[in-house]
């Protein structure tokens with residue numbers, strides 16, 4: 385099989401990273417024990433559009449062991465770990481991905497993967513799902529979606545009548561967003577910020593825009609490191625939650641003026657507009673942990689300073705009205721560009737949901753109409769129980785009497 389990757393000589397390094405991640409993704413032991421002999425994905429052509437990280441390689445290699453033929457591209461032009469792409473390519477996975485793809489190369493990689501003729505697709509952010517309806521010859525049996533923003537786009541696709549296969553909303557499984565979005569992204573976004581800037585967080589004013597699952601994780605991790613954290617929201621319930629969790633809740637136009645760091649994680653567009661940026665103090669650092677690079681108005685930033693200086697690998701310095709504004713990882717997803725993405729222990733939960741949902745579609749697609757489906761409760765529970773076993777944690781069980789007391793059989 386051929387594909388396009390940066391450097392095939394990186395495969396041994398990728399294998400070592402794969403082994404490291406696999407050793408921290410215990411749930412995959414029980415999934416493989418349960419399914420490896422029956423090979424439920426035999427005959428399936430599987431396309432992945434995911435961030436190509438060491439954790440993703442565990443999902444991909446497991447799906448291959450269960451019988452699938454696989455092609456993969458990245459879910460972001462800047463997030464590919466080239467050693468992992470080389471490793472996957474060396475394992476007969478058709479791989480089109482390298483770090484630093486241009487926007488058009490990124491779209492071409494998605495098309496190349498679709499030319500492989502998949503019948504099940506797993507996407508992160510919806511770029512692949514949104515490309516599929518442009519290729520009417522494809523016969524897709526079903527798909528899955530990894531993230532909040534991807535699901536928002538799928539709902540639009542579905543309501544416009546363009547979604548013609550069932551998609552399982554992996555993001556909405558409790559064992560996904562409660563852990564990956566919150567604890568995984570929370571930790572890795574702070575990791576990305578620190579790796580990119582090398583600066584101190586203690587005593588700094590950090591503004592977190594959006595108090596959803598990702599925002600809760602980032603805010604709590606930043607506070608844990610001594611930052612003074614404020615939150616901005618548009619949803620009154622979440623604003624109230626942030627306030628009762630002990631954060632200052634404010635309008636961006638008020639708190640942006642004293643911010644040292646502003647991190648967006650809303651899934652929205654232009655949360656940080658140029659009119660806000662102009663009012664910020666000199667030296668402010670802007671970063672985004674949401675899926676797309678739409679949350680900060682980067683276009684206007686570039687129109688105000690056409691020659692930003694690259695002061696560190698993932699830090700650009702803009703000069704606007706004699707004030708300095710720093711942008712991390714070009715406004716792209718901070719934790720996957722500046723660091724390695726969410727840690728294997730939480731990605732094992734997300735990707736266990738992915739693999740089990742793919743198996744579910746392979747078995748049940750003929751009974752499923754086009755639309756967006758929840759991850760079956762049995763899968764969510766299985767992942768939670770397997771995760772607890774992997775953590776050597778035992779929990780109590782309701783007695784017969786207690787079950788009857790709350791009306792359960």
Ligand SMILES: NC(=O)c1ccc[n+]([C@@H]2O[C@H](COP(=O)([O-])OP(=O)(O)OC[C@H]3O[C@@H](n4cnc5c(N)ncnc54)[C@H](O)[C@@H]3O)[C@@H](O)[C@H]2O)c1
Pocket residue numbers: 531532533534561564565569593594595596597598599616617618619622649650651652655673674675676717718719720725726
């Ligand atoms: N970086 C990662 O690894 C990673 C992981 C998971 C999710 N994500 C992405 O992060 C983003 C957020 O995901 P989530 O699961 O937290 O979503 P969520 O829906 O739980 O939270 C988003 C929050 O942002 C708020 N919001 C929307 N517009 C706003 C605005 N203009 N100002 C302030 N707040 C606003 C919403 O009210 C909501 O509370 C999505 O793009 C998602 O795809 C990234």
